[in-house]
Amino acid sequence: MSEQDDHIYAMRHSLAHIMANAIQHIWPEAKFGVGPVVNHGFYYDIDLGDTTLSEEDFDKIEAEMRKIIGEDQPFERFEKPVDEAIAWARDAKQPYKEELLNDLKRAGTTVAKDLSADEMGTIAAGDAQIERVSFYKNGDFTDLCRGPHVESTGKVGAFQLQRVSGAYWRGNEKNAQMQRVYGVAFETEDDLKTYLGMLEEAKRRDHRKLGQELDLFVFSDLVGSGLPLFTPRGTVLREEVGKLTQELRERNGFTRVWTPVIAKTDLYKASGHWDKFGDELFLVKSQETSDEFVLRPMNCPHHVQIYASQPRSYRDLPLKFMENAGDYRDEKTGELHGLSRVRSFTQDDSHAFVAEDQVKDVATELVEASREMYSVFDMELKFRLSFRDDGDGYLGERELWEKTQAQIEELAKENNLDYYIEEGEAAFYGPKIDFMATDALGREWQVATVQLDFVQPERFGLEYVAEDDSRPRPVMIHCALLGSIERFLSVYIEHTAGKFPVWLAPEQIRVISVNQEESTVAFTGKISEEAKKLGLRLHVDNSNESVGKKIRAAELMKVPYAVVIGQKEIESEAVVPRVRKDMAVQDGEDPIGLEEFLKTVANEAKSRVHKTSLNG
RNA sequence: GCCACCUUAGCUCAGUUGGUUAGAGCGGCUGUUUUGUAAACAGUAGGUCGUCGGUUCGAAUCCGACAGGUGGCUCCA
Numbered sequence A: 001m002s003e004q005d006d007h008i009y010a011m012r013h014s015l016a017h018i019m020a021n022a023i024q025h026i027w028p029e030a031k032f033g034v035g036p037v038v039n040h041g042f043y044y045d046i047d048l049g050d051t052t053l054s055e056e057d058f059d060k061i062e063a064e065m066r067k068i069i070g071e072d073q074p075f076e077r078f079e080k081p082v083d084e085a086i087a088w089a090r091d092a093k094q095p096y097k098e099e100l101l102n103d104l105k106r107a108g109t110t111v112a113k114d115l116s117a118d119e120m121g122t123i124a125a126g127d128a129q130i131e132r133v134s135f136y137k138n139g140d141f142t143d144l145c146r147g148p149h150v151e152s153t154g155k156v157g158a159f160q161l162q163r164v165s166g167a168y169w170r171g172n173e174k175n176a177q178m179q180r181v182y183g184v185a186f187e188t189e190d191d192l193k194t195y196l197g198m199l200e201e202a203k204r205r206d207h208r209k210l211g212q213e214l215d216l217f218v219f220s221d222l223v224g225s226g227l228p229l230f231t232p233r234g235t236v237l238r239e240e241v242g243k244l245t246q247e248l249r250e251r252n253g254f255t256r257v258w259t260p261v262i263a264k265t266d267l268y269k270a271s272g273h274w275d276k277f278g279d280e281l282f283l284v285k286s287q288e289t290s291d292e293f294v295l296r297p298m299n300c301p302h303h304v305q306i307y308a309s310q311p312r313s314y315r316d317l318p319l320k321f322m323e324n325a326g327d328y329r330d331e332k333t334g335e336l337h338g339l340s341r342v343r344s345f346t347q348d349d350s351h352a353f354v355a356e357d358q359v360k361d362v363a364t365e366l367v368e369a370s371r372e373m374y375s376v377f378d379m380e381l382k383f384r385l386s387f388r389d390d391g392d393g394y395l396g397e398r399e400l401w402e403k404t405q406a407q408i409e410e411l412a413k414e415n416n417l418d419y420y421i422e423e424g425e426a427a428f429y430g431p432k433i434d435f436m437a438t439d440a441l442g443r444e445w446q447v448a449t450v451q452l453d454f455v456q457p458e459r460f461g462l463e464y465v466a467e468d469d470s471r472p473r474p475v476m477i478h479c480a481l482l483g484s485i486e487r488f489l490s491v492y493i494e495h496t497a498g499k500f501p502v503w504l505a506p507e508q509i510r511v512i513s514v515n516q517e518e519s520t521v522a523f524t525g526k527i528s529e530e531a532k533k534l535g536l537r538l539h540v541d542n543s544n545e546s547v548g549k550k551i552r553a554a555e556l557m558k559v560p561y562a563v564v565i566g567q568k569e570i571e572s573e574a575v576v577p578r579v580r581k582d583m584a585v586q587d588g589e590d591p592i593g594l595e596e597f598l599k600t601v602a603n604e605a606k607s608r609v610h611k612t613s614l615n616g
Numbered sequence B: 001g002c003c004a005c006c007u008u009a010g011c012u013c014a015g016u017u018g019g020u021u022a023g024a025g026c027g028g029c030u031g032u033u034u035u036g037u038a039a040a041c042a043g044u045a046g047g048u049c050g051u052c053g054g055u056u057c058g059a060a061u062c063c064g065a066c067a068g069g070u071g072g073c074u075c076c077a
Helices: A003-026 A055-070 A082-091 A095-107 A117-121 A189-205 A207-213 A232-250 A265-271 A273-280 A300-307 A356-376 A398-414 A455-459 A485-496 A518-533 A547-556 A567-572 A594-607
Strands: A041-047 A076-081 A132-138 A141-144 A158-168 A177-186 A262-264 A283-285 A292-295 A319-328 A344-354 A380-387 A419-423 A432-438 A444-453 A475-484 A509-513 A538-541 A561-565
Touching: A003 A041, A003 A055, A003 A132, A003 A141, A003 A177, A041 A158, A055 A158, A076 A082, A082 A095, A082 A132, A082 A141, A095 A141, A158 A189, A177 A189, A189 A207, A189 A485, A207 A485, A232 A319, A232 A344, A232 A356, A232 A475, A232 A485, A262 A265, A265 A273, A265 A292, A265 A300, A265 A455, A300 A319, A300 A344, A300 A455, A300 A475, A344 A356, A344 A485, A356 A380, A356 A398, A356 A432, A356 A444, A356 A475, A380 A398, A398 A432, A398 A444, A444 A455, A444 A485, A455 A475, A475 A485, A509 A518, A509 A547, A518 A538, A518 A561, A518 A567, A518 A594, A538 A547, A547 A561, A561 A567
Parallel strands: A380 A419, A509 A538, A509 A561
Antiparallel strands: A041 A177, A076 A132, A132 A141, A158 A177, A262 A292, A283 A292, A319 A344, A344 A475, A380 A432, A432 A444, A444 A475
8 A cells, every 4th residue: 555545544534533523413322333444435334323314414414524624633542451442332322332342352353253354454453362442532532443544633635425325233134224424535626526527427327327318228117127128229239249259259169058047946956056045046836747947047057967968078078068048036126226236137158068187278268258358348357366265155175176276376377367366255166267347437347257166067966988987077167258248238338338339339320311302212221221231230310300400319329420311422422421429530521432331330340349440 | 135215298307385277398299391410490199296005175295005216235156
């Protein structure tokens, strides 16, 4: 951490105290939980009894905070023995603090395992043996706190309270729900403004808003929440990205399979998913037999059955299947969000069954494919090696885990990946490489994933005949390059703000007629025919509106190319395409032959370029 | 699922303290116009005010339940 980062951290943390202080002034009965620093700001968890905060209270709280800041009270640090601290918390009627202190006393920091390491860090020193705890005091406010803080309340920079929401005490849904007040804070007003501007931009690009404006997908109360319906335009996006992901893997020898969308519960009992995710499965009953089915939540057990359908030889390996497959998960309603968290989604899934010594090669091919894919999407990739932690809930031998994790890290090193390791992010059946894409606003999203799996081959008893006639287990490698098509689109729509490159644009060219005369209608009809032959998505707007209005309509739909057709164009058979601003090198004025124009656009679509090759 | 907030026409939104036939812009449709690179003009049709129940002489407005949504929490194979 740089010195500046340290300062921002201290500033944000100090603001959390100041906010708690202000809230205590306004509501003296307030009981405080934890108040850590988060990305871009801070929050504090507060129990106000029957009082519920709303954003309308922010003015009042902010005013009180500014008063405290104006007084420039010094932050004073002091220590107390744990027992005295506990007595303090009891006297101050701060039961949450008292609970934390008791846990600290009992077993240092680790016992408060409801809290993440970060949150713990803000309330206590990291030593396992806690005898004394530190406090910070400003004005009339004292809080159990590890620090650090700025010297005084006057030195906290620019801030704004953002929102209030519910949050469980210590992040456990069985615990009491507190109110969490979020604020953002930066060193200067300018930095704050820049950040708030970014939030505004994010709002403008929200894929849910663009999905409606650009007519990409809809939801229906009758179909149900979390079940998106894709319109013709949105379906183009789905199918184009679906084609790309399959092409990239076909090159590496993956072949397409098709499997049904339901399976007997026995399949998932065998795979282990039933035990782990049973409450998130949609159940389907036969009306004729006693069979119980589930709507498939994932595809690996299905693909495993294809592998298991016949004896396999080492000569068959690696055996590689892929399927853009629809999956269904009964997510809790409160967790649904646009296309990024849905109950029906499509994984661009693949499974490679490989011998142990082929793991690295196959995984490397997939990493290469993902790099190519995200360069087509113009997004940067980081790689997160998601390993297990010490928790339970992981299946398989510890030794296997360590072996595979070592292989993954080796692969990452050999391929010079920009990677970092995160423990506790693994799947229950194996470690993963998760791919984090950075979008145009600098936000990181998890997209693709490559996952090693030694557990399912074991559970389903998969094997192959080796050269020496032994029967080793294959290793399974799960990979989805897009992740889920829906989730990917939610990220990509916001990344591009709906300005899709030609190869993805639901409508690539809009033809705008100047009038409705017979010759015009005939000519635009001819353009339409030729575009169809080239596989272009072209729409003719012959409506009885002004040219200006029709141009505007095309712009609002973010169509890459618009061409106006009047007498001049009909005579010369040439057009001056109007190019969407983000693609144009410069606005052109020179006419281009109609046929050449269409061919150029068709080539752009085929080669999946971001920008136009027409120099205007 | 939990906490808070929200739901008026296809979309974006008005609608005073509960009080007659609920409004506007855009979009749609019809007509006039035949348009040259981001909004021609006129007319017209769209709403059981999310649903169901309650309070009231009277409910878009107050209360409750449910559904859907928003922001978080929790979860995420």
